[in-house]
Amino acid sequence: MVQTPARVLTIAGSDSGGGAGIQADLKTMLALGVHGMSVIAAVTAQNSLGVQGYWELPPEAVRAQYRSVVDDIGVQAVKTGMLASPVLVETVAELLATQKAAVVVDPVSVSKHGDALLAEEALDAVRGKLLPTATVVTPNLFEVQQLTGLEVREEADMRKAAEAVLAFGPEWVLVKGGHLKGEAADLLFDGSREHWFRSDRFDNRHTHGTGCTLASAIASYLALGRDVPRAVGAAKEYVTGAIREGFPLGAGIGPVDHGWRFRA
Template identity: 50%
Template sequence: MIEGLYLILDTDVPDLEQRLKAALRGGTRIVQYRDKNRPPEQQRQLAIQLRQLCHEAGALFIINDHPQLALDCEADGVHLGQGDLSVNKARQLLGPERLIGISTRTVEEALKAEAQGADYIGLGSMYPTSSKDDAVLVGVERLHLVRKAVRIPLVAIGGITRDRAGELIDAGADSLAVISAVFRADDPALAAREFSLQFNRRKPFPRGRVLSIAGSDSGGGAGIQADLKTTTLLGGYGACAITALTAQNTLGVRGIHPAPADFVVEQISAVLEDIGADTLKTGMLFSPEIVSAVADAIRQYTLPAVVDPVMVAKGGATLLEQAAVEAVRERLLPETYLLTPNLPEAETLCGLAVRNVDEMERAAQRLHEMGARHVLVKGGHLEGEALDVLLADGEIHHLRAPRIDTRNTHGTGCTYAAAIATFLAQGLPLGEAVGAGKKFITRAIETAIPLGSGHGPVNHWQAAWDRHLEHRP
């Protein structure tokens, strides 16, 4: 089945097989081998090796342009251009079992390919691309038209980036073909995962699996309870690994009973080896042993991790041992997809004063240099509007919302991070996920109903209900 991330190999990279293995770990579903430089026998030998890697990962292996090579290396199919062998002749050579795809640019070409028995069509170029100087720009509107005209799977090709992927999937693409956006990325596994997750936007609810690793809040406003409420109300599926039990209410934490690190690992493994997860969200990790165990799990399973570096409870109780702070810096930050510290947490982690917007931006940059891929510094402790600073892909963004005068803010950090993790798992790219999370937590604070005598919880239900009303068909 042609569905999901379609990777066209860049055969000029020196570490070809290692990068392919990483991309497959990240969720690549189809791989196309295109090679114009190697002699035929070397192409055959390499194709056999690459096919084996793909099949071990459950991915399809497609040969570009050469049906005979596809036959010789026992590939799953061939992808043809308009000037190559016809679909009918390729079918005669390859037989009925192997897939045949063909590049198209127009509705007429797509209809012809379908009539001739092609199994899928490629359509492009969607956007300007540097990989083909002669690429004709087709665009998203043409994709809409082709999708309405044909029933066979449709692969969008050309100039596709993470932040452009969603509109193509929404327009009807069954698969997205990319080259450098994954294959030349610093981390091909994570780059592939960013694309792969966006196909979740088509799944029925509940969609998006989030594993939350955090402490339990007996009062229900923060921690695991806040995470699971958020993910569930937003239409995702939440699982958990509990790092500690706390006895607490709106007035503060009365006691903490940490879980052994090996039992936290056992919980994580039990979930990921069976149910799986699309994203991982962390909260209270408490000890350096738990921090290290979580870092290992993120690396092993190639999961985008939203890390909320919870250190101190609203009432002042310490939720992260001092020795664990260094473990967060050394072990967890390099595995972090998005770090979401408040101002005191940012100061503790990066060692810089963080008391205004300029210092928030400097702290975000410093935390990125320390290993976090993206950083969201939350400005809830500042005066004036509620302004957060997002450093993503080297660019600074400001997220603004009116400040709400309320004491009912228990669990805001947990809820905000859990919402972002859920939106990522449901197929929103990073910038959209953070923006949606900001809007969600703002509404949850704004509609909070007082519970207890201290810092009451935010209103997860109302914020989620308002989002569903806004996005209903």
């Protein structure tokens, strides 16, 4: 008898270039053996050179997509990405507050190219409503600074940054140190337990979609039954390989390779 795979839902923006957002999430989920489903919160016009524009979906469309999936198919984990506006952040937070699946929040605010993907006025809703729903939140150093006002200049600053993000209510915080010099070191912290995940740094500029891919991989491994530290460790291994195998696409920054294990 064929068994139904673990199910993971992504709530995020669509990347027309296929390297990040909903597209990266679904590719990651397929690569890791779970069934990926989607709630599209916004549509971007995006390529290797940047984001040329984005359009939010109305809250009722986001709510209807979510209810359609969750009420019939069910989920073991949810991942959120680009939510764009205060009303969409609030809508998604309200939906997530009523369900029991693991939630991975990627607090997306800018693209790899520096284009804004979250309205400044939405930050309060992220802090006060979305982060309290999270099993794991995965900010990079720029997002840490936006959320807390703290600037992480070296690895020693990451514990304080994690504590500041944790104060908003998530169960775990994964502070991503990929923009620091040296090893690519990430800190996972829940207020008492501290786990460090390290990997080599690769001389490869084609890293579009890294954050989306990591968060989706964590959600996938949580859906498969791993606890948070083991899910993060496995996701870190997967995304490290994807970064290593990132490939040129278009005239700008290419994507990580979500299918690298198929060709390893």
